[in-house]
Ligand SMILES: *[C@@H]1O[C@H](CO)[C@@H](O)[C@H](O)[C@H]1NC(C)=O
């Protein structure tokens with residue numbers, strides 16, 4: 001009986017995308033298949049994604065489920081400074097007081113990786129919910145909009161969709177408007193990142209949403 005309860009517990013935790021006790025939180029990427037479906041490695045830095053305003057505020061939590069209502073409007077994004085670890089990096093004595101270097105530009109992508117079904121391994125399986133480029137530091141409001149935010153609306157009966165948010169540090173200014181992605185559909189953040197030389201994301205997070213009538 002006890003075993004059953006424990007099993008039910010773990011299953012519920014897995015379904016909701018929460019990490020079981022004792023597991024490293026970043027293991028959620030692999031547990032939920034975000035690694036390798038979207039990215040090759042879990043970025044060590046957490047991208048903070050906060051929806052709504054107090055007291056209704058909710059955040060992405062490496063796979064935790066949110067409702068379509070909660071994620072309707074564009075969230076606020078923030079991520080640790082992009083200088084990387086080091087004696088004066090984010091964990092250094094002055095890490096939190098260091099000004100952001102204005103010449104470091106970032107790209108922020110939010111994709112539904114299950115737009116063509118969670119088990120469909122089509123290479124270009126993603127749907128872009130938001131794509132912002134040339135963000136100075138983490139000043140998202142000054143980024144260039146390639147695709148503006150549209151809230152997740154997974155169809156009824158489709159189960160949980162995984163919404164993955166990725167922040168990339170650009171090697172320099174990228175003129176995305178010169179050769180924009182053809183459409184929001186059949187997107188591959190991996191291919192996009194490769195074509196613009198973005199490297200691996202410097203921070204990420206993900207959340208899951210299902211249709212309210214499921
Ligand atoms: C996978 O997705 C593609 C693109 O939407 C679609 O054409 C194909 O039928 C899907 N395959 C399966 C097995 O669902």
Ligand SMILES: *[C@@H]1O[C@H](CO)[C@@H](O)[C@H](O)[C@H]1NC(C)=O
Nearest residue numbers: 173174175176177178179180
């Ligand atoms: C980006 O490319 C477009 C089209 O090629 C061009 O019109 C625009 O001036 C470029 N923008 C910048 C900032 O270079």
